[in-house]
Amino acid sequence: MALRTICIWPDPALKEIAKPVEQVTEETRALVRDLFDTMYHEKGVGLAATQLAVPQRVLVIDLDPKGEATKDQAYADELADWGFTGPVALINPKFLEADGKIDFEEGCLSVPGVTETVQRKGHVVVEAQNEKGELFKVDAYGLFAVALQHENDHLDGKVFVDYLSKLKRDVIRHKMERLKQDRDGEASESVA
Numbered sequence: 001m002a003l004r005t006i007c008i009w010p011d012p013a014l015k016e017i018a019k020p021v022e023q024v025t026e027e028t029r030a031l032v033r034d035l036f037d038t039m040y041h042e043k044g045v046g047l048a049a050t051q052l053a054v055p056q057r058v059l060v061i062d063l064d065p066k067g068e069a070t071k072d073q074a075y076a077d078e079l080a081d082w083g084f085t086g087p088v089a090l091i092n093p094k095f096l097e098a099d100g101k102i103d104f105e106e107g108c109l110s111v112p113g114v115t116e117t118v119q120r121k122g123h124v125v126v127e128a129q130n131e132k133g134e135l136f137k138v139d140a141y142g143l144f145a146v147a148l149q150h151e152n153d154h155l156d157g158k159v160f161v162d163y164l165s166k167l168k169r170d171v172i173r174h175k176m177e178r179l180k181q182d183r184d185g186e187a188s189e190s191v192a
């Protein structure tokens with residue numbers, strides 16, 4: 001298990017446009033494992049390689065990280081309606097279809113403690129490669145469609161705060177600066 005550090009917005013690494021993975025190798029699979037490990041550790045439901053300052057087109061999603069669907073039939077039904085069948089890694093995702101509209105309150109591990117409503121497409125069809133390099137398709141609705149668009153945005157150097165007003169973004173920027181100062185303060189204390 002390897003945990004990696006998640007870049008906090010507005011880290012310039014988050015603006016980088018990720019490059020396609022030319023060949024799925026053991027290194028790609030290690031990256032996928034680290035993405036899952038880091039995402040679960042930070043209690044997120046999605047993570048893109050860009051957030052680890054690795055500019056490669058790889059993302060992971062798990063809408064049921066605590067396994068609640070096994071105890072909660074309503075949530076299991078909802079996941080099924082969204083087309084979500086379990087933890088999934090997408091390498092070189094490509095959107096084939098996108099339609100409908102959905103407003104969803106989003107959060108991001110790169111913008112901790114902040115949630116804002118963003119409008120996305122309500123249905124997407126995405127083709128990607130799996131950890132073996134094989135092509136597969138996902139047909140996603142609801143939160144699954146939102147997560148795919150949110151994570152794919154990261155691969156294009158975009159963060160959900162880019163959809164907000166400048167005023168809101170400035171407030172969030174201040175919040176992140178304070179958070180960073182607190183974290184840097186803790187780090188230097190532990191060194192001393």
Ligand SMILES: [Zn+2]
Nearest residue numbers: 107108109110
């Ligand atoms: Zn994010």
